Amino acid sequence: MKQSILNCTIEELEEAFLGIGIPKYRAKQVFEWVYRFGKTSFFEMTNIGKELQAQLDRAFYIFRPQIAKVSKSVDGTIKFLLQLHDLNKIETVFIPELKRNTICISSQVGCAVGCKFCNTGYNGFIRNLTTEEIVAQFLVIKDYLNLWQEGTERLSNIVFMGMGEPLYNHVNVLKAVSNFMFDSKTGLSRRKITTSTSGIAPMIEKLAPTFPCRLAISLHAPNDLIRSRIMPINDIYNIKSIIDACEKYSDCHSYLKITFEYLLLKDVNDSDVCAFELTNLLSNLNAKVNILQFNSWCGCEFQASNRASTFSAILEKSGIPAPIRTRRGVDIMAACGQLSNANS
Ligand code: SF4
Known part of the structure; x- marks a missing residue:
């Protein structure tokens, strides 16, 4: 059976190559063709001899999911419905901005966490994505x-x-x-990749010393009573x-701010009292709060709040940056909490 190039890190590919008698340095060449030039065929890798191209083609493949549907928002956001080997579907979103282009990537088919405001959680969990299915979202876009x-x-940004x-x-x-970070020329730095x-x-604690990128926490409430409800x-x-x-995490990466995502829900977590409580909670951390505005979807019990400016001002006054994030892709169900493999 052919092995997936995209499932391997560079070290794993080097090892796999050595295992079939291909020199280690060839792995770096293949990685550059894949991640710098987007090649999906070994026969296009011109610094690799014909015999080796054929050998690689017999032993490996370079995956792309099928684009099942593309939805374009009036604000430029593009949502992709991608079909995987086993016909499961996931969504990936491209968000162009003035100074950056961000891609919002999925890590699982569905989700088991079941946040009450999230369409993905509402539709349940199917399975984890493989490394190739995660990486290929970036490449196919x-x-x-x-x-x-x-x-x-x-x-x-990712x-x-x-x-x-x-x-x-x-x-x-x-x-x-x-x-994503592999290529020194076109790869992304750790500051440009955020895992939310x-x-x-326990996993944050365990991974903290070696965590390779920025950390964001979906907090959405300043106390356990409200948070457990949502x-x-x-x-x-x-x-x-x-x-x-x-x-x-901060002890290990003191120079990186942790982002706390805070989705404002009307009469649930949007009061001044909540804002002051949140300020106290985060006062000892190198933190930033992203204020998100709720995007409704069919079947959800919550409503959007109109208190974003007041809420943000309270946090900012106490020295915590709290930008109100612009809604993106609402008209195509691509905004925060709206993704699903069932609605597209
Ligand atoms: S918000 Fe994130 S963690 Fe919560 S259910 Fe949705 S996808 Fe899962």
């Missing part, structure tokens, strides 16, 4: 947007904020992150355990 030529725009809880699939997610978690505290996982990993884990 570069194909679609024709971004492989030098001088074209870059996909400058956020793991699509479908799934990345830390429940941390092995494959972290392998993918290392592949619903707060799997995020049942809080009954397992409560706010104190998350803050303690974040302190460990």
